[in-house]
Amino acid sequence: MRAPVGIDATYEYLLTLWTSGVRDYQSMLSDYLMANSIIVMVIGLIVSREFHTLPLTVLIVLLCIFGILLCLQMAIVLGRLSGQNALWEWRLRGVEQDPEWQKEKLMMSLHHLHEFRDPIEDQRNEPTAFVPNWAFRQHRQWWAHRAISFPWFFGIVYALLLMYSVTKLLTG
Numbered sequence: 614m615r616a617p618v619g620i621d622a623t624y625e626y627l628l629t630l631w632t633s634g635v636r637d638y639q640s641m642l643s644d645y646l647m648a649n650s651i652i653v654m655v656i657g658l659i660v661s662r663e664f665h666t667l668p669l670t671v672l673i674v675l676l677c678i679f680g681i682l683l684c685l686q687m688a689i690v691l692g693r694l695s696g697q698n699a700l701w702e703w704r705l706r707g708v709e710q711d712p713e714w715q716k717e718k719l720m721m722s723l724h725h726l727h728e729f730r731d732p733i734e735d736q737r738n739e740p741t742a743f744v745p746n747w748a749f750r751q752h753r754q755w756w757a758h759r760a761i762s763f764p765w766f767f768g769i770v771y772a773l774l775l776m777y778s779v780t781k782l783l784t785g
Contacts, residue, residue, distance in 0.1 A: 631702055634694060645683070646763065674775060684767050685768075706724055
């Protein structure tokens with residue numbers, strides 16, 4: 614049987630999960646952006662050739678289909694990681710609201726900064742208030758969510774290239 618975990622240890626575990634999740638999200642986003650950029654670049658190089666052969670057009674179609682599937686996977690994975698990180702942050706805020714918690718409430722301050730755009734005040738700092746900038750005010754917009762906007766962007770590019778290639782195949 615395990616010994617009960619104190620509130621400080623729970624907070625430390627959750628903070629580690631949250632920071633690891635944020636790092637993993639950024640890493641996956643970077644990897645997906647790189648993969649999509651490479652696929653779009655390859656398709657662009659093939660399309661830019663003046664002479665299109667049937668095998669190259671079929672290759673473009675296959676790359677577009679693969680790219681669309683990659684966009685779906687990107688949206689699912691990034692959405693899952695984003696949701697998981699939100700869960701850890703929510704749990705951290707819960708710990709900070711516990712009456713036993715006597716330390717600084719970092720996650721509550723971050724939450725108020727993001728959600729309500731409330732400045733964070735700390736009389737020990739100069740200036741004494743951290744005021745949210747434009748990015749904090751815009752982060753709740755749908756297009757600011759990378760798990761949504763990047764898959765849509767690349768998905769639209771792939772769909773247009775797929776329509777172009779299928780038209781080329783049908784018109785000969």
